Amino acid sequence: MAIDVATVRKVAKLARIAEPEDRLAPLAQELNGIMSWIEQLAEVDTDGVEPMTSAVAQTLPMRDDVVTDGGNAARVLRNAPRADQGFFVVPKVVE
Amino acid sequence: MSDLTRLTLRSALDGLANKDFSSVELTEAFISRIDAVNPQLNAYVLTTPERALDDARASDARRAAGTAGPLDGAPIGVKDLFCTDGVRTTAGSKILGTFVPPYESTVTSHLWRDGAVMLGKLNMDEFAMGSSNETSAFGPVVSPWRARGSNRNLTPGGSSGGSASAVSADLCLAATASDTGGSIRQPASFTGTVGIKPTYGLCSRFGMVAFASSLDQAGPITRTVADAALMLTSMAGHDPKDSTSLALPVPDFSQFIGKSVKGLRIGVPEEYRIDGMPEEIARLWDDGVEWLRAAGCEIKSVRLPHTRYALPAYYIIAPAEASSNLARYDGMRFGYRGEGTALTDVYETTRAEGFGPEVKRRILIGTYVLSAGYYDAYYLKALKVRARIAEDFSKAFEEVDAILTPTTPSAAFPLGEKQDDPVAMYLNDVFTVTTNLAGLPGLSIPAGLDSQGLPLGLQLIGRALDEGSLFSLAAAMEQAAGFTARPEPWA
Numbered sequence: 001m002a003i004d005v006a007t008v009r010k011v012a013k014l015a016r017i018a019e020p021e022d023r024l025a026p027l028a029q030e031l032n033g034i035m036s037w038i039e040q041l042a043e044v045d046t047d048g049v050e051p052m053t054s055a056v057a058q059t060l061p062m063r064d065d066v067v068t069d070g071g072n073a074a075r076v077l078r079n080a081p082r083a084d085q086g087f088f089v090v091p092k093v094v095e
Numbered sequence: 096m097s098d099l100t101r102l103t104l105r106s107a108l109d110g111l112a113n114k115d116f117s118s119v120e121l122t123e124a125f126i127s128r129i130d131a132v133n134p135q136l137n138a139y140v141l142t143t144p145e146r147a148l149d150d151a152r153a154s155d156a157r158r159a160a161g162t163a164g165p166l167d168g169a170p171i172g173v174k175d176l177f178c179t180d181g182v183r184t185t186a187g188s189k190i191l192g193t194f195v196p197p198y199e200s201t202v203t204s205h206l207w208r209d210g211a212v213m214l215g216k217l218n219m220d221e222f223a224m225g226s227s228n229e230t231s232a233f234g235p236v237v238s239p240w241r242a243r244g245s246n247r248n249l250t251p252g253g254s255s256g257g258s259a260s261a262v263s264a265d266l267c268l269a270a271t272a273s274d275t276g277g278s279i280r281q282p283a284s285f286t287g288t289v290g291i292k293p294t295y296g297l298c299s300r301f302g303m304v305a306f307a308s309s310l311d312q313a314g315p316i317t318r319t320v321a322d323a324a325l326m327l328t329s330m331a332g333h334d335p336k337d338s339t340s341l342a343l344p345v346p347d348f349s350q351f352i353g354k355s356v357k358g359l360r361i362g363v364p365e366e367y368r369i370d371g372m373p374e375e376i377a378r379l380w381d382d383g384v385e386w387l388r389a390a391g392c393e394i395k396s397v398r399l400p401h402t403r404y405a406l407p408a409y410y411i412i413a414p415a416e417a418s419s420n421l422a423r424y425d426g427m428r429f430g431y432r433g434e435g436t437a438l439t440d441v442y443e444t445t446r447a448e449g450f451g452p453e454v455k456r457r458i459l460i461g462t463y464v465l466s467a468g469y470y471d472a473y474y475l476k477a478l479k480v481r482a483r484i485a486e487d488f489s490k491a492f493e494e495v496d497a498i499l500t501p502t503t504p505s506a507a508f509p510l511g512e513k514q515d516d517p518v519a520m521y522l523n524d525v526f527t528v529t530t531n532l533a534g535l536p537g538l539s540i541p542a543g544l545d546s547q548g549l550p551l552g553l554q555l556i557g558r559a560l561d562e563g564s565l566f567s568l569a570a571a572m573e574q575a576a577g578f579t580a581r582p583e584p585w586a
Contacts, residue, residue, distance in 0.1 A: 015418060015462040017455055018443035030517065031459060037518050038407040044480050051478030052485060055295035055309050055534030056559065060338050075197040079429035090427050091438045
């Protein structure tokens with residue numbers, strides 16, 4: 001199940017990371033090195049084993065559906081790369 | 096009073112209580128040592144001397160008024176993974192380069208509640224992804240330790256390399272750290288310090304920059320076992336803001352220091368005796384067994400047959416969770432923003448320029464193993480292997496009360512040595528990653544020096560929520576080991 005250049009291009013696109021064309025082949029090689037080491041997991045007999053999705057078996061707690069925080073627009077916007085009149089300013093979304 | 100920086104946390108607190116010195120005097124001693132040494136070690140990425148002195152003055156006032164808390168006046172360092180209200184927090188990444196949190200992590204808020212003084216923010220591998228501190232956007236941390244007769248700079252380990260280096264080099268009394276696959280215990284082992292990763296859920300993850308949420312846990316790095324107990328007692332505790340935080344009372348872990356370990360059953364897993372493990376580490380492990388036997392423990396061999404699959408399973412689960420957690424860094428609401436004409440361009444350049452190579456590698460692996468067609472083969476398979484690993488421990492803990500292993504398969508290595516081989520770097524965590532997958536507590540203590548004069552650690556693994564036994568056992572081993580070696584002075 002080797003990772004080729006086309007797969008790296010697709011995965012980088014899915015991950016929203018711009019990777020220049022000349023980086024795709026070296027990246028494919030790096031990722032293949034890691035994935036081929038990971039392949040040894042196939043040796044483990046996991047028939048009938050339930051996937052372990054959390055470290056501690058516990059039911060997630062419920063809380064009342066009420067507002068607990070808010071009204072801090074100015075503090076929240078303080079870290080924005082661009083903000084204007086109480087809003088985040090983002091690049092054009094609709095062509 | 097320059098030797099104030101060499102005190103343990105416990106003895107510093109005693110000195111403060113006895114009015115031998117004030118918190119301002121103690122804090123000033125650390126500030127001047129940081130000024131002299133940090134430019135060489137790069138342990139702090141941000142120092143906060145004014146905040147520290149304000150904290151110290153307030154602490155001295157509380158002590159005079161008789162309202163001092165359990166850590167009152169003790170200067171500590173904070174791994175730059177913990178959000179600190181009004182103080183820049185970067186997780187070692189360019190993408191968070193200018194982020195100033197408008198809120199405080201729960202763990203640090205507990206430390207301030209108990210009176211601790213903040214000296215600054217400590218360097219770390221970018222987003223805690225690394226075992227040598229070389230992936231930090233601020234450059235690597237240098238360990239204060241050097242091999243005998245050598246002047247090569249060594250890694251303090253990672254990802255909590257700044258925490259380990261700072262505690263070891265007397266740049267703080269104790270430090271916060273975090274551990275996703277070994278990031279507290281491996282650096283502790285490399286620097287002759289004590290580190291504990293508690294049971295998953297004991298410390299709140301609220302305000303910790305997320306890497307892999309089902310594995311991340313906060314814990315302290317300290318000089319002694321008793322100091323680790325003091326720090327963890329403060330850091331732990333239920334928090335409604337973290338849905339995985341355990342709603343249980345936190346014991347005073349200090350009560351377990353010095354408690355008899357007679358009759359406790361200690362497991363020695365043969366699977367940890369891996370190929371190529373240096374003879375010195377095997378011998379030190381045997382020493383550890385003898386120390387515990389002499390303290391009255393019963394030693395038993397145990398089987399943990401899936402140990403060798405823990406690391407490859409981790410390198411599916413952790414990147415998968417990271418690829419999801421790090422999706423938030425899109426350059427829109429906080430942090431670095433790249434250039435571009437349309438929205439998607441901006442996302443892509445922001446993330447390409449903001450993340451370092453190791454973080455990108457892990458995001459790509461995580462995205463790949465979660466993508467259509469591979470999810471079952473990789474991600475679900477890894478979660479099933481994780482269940483097998485947890486099951487190994489459950490079976491072992493039917494027969495023993497704790498497990499003793501080496502912490503790392505080698506001593507600290509020179510900076511630059513393993514940078515080009517990701518899998519070789521990942522193998523640093525071969526003995527520590529199992530407890531993250533199983534959610535169990537693991538503690539590393541300095542046990543001796545190798546032939547080059549570099550520290551080596553031993554790890555104790557306990558049942559879930561049995562940190563108490565780990566502290567008792569570690570304190571007994573600490574006494575038997577008599578580890579008094581010190582790193583280079585650097586000033």
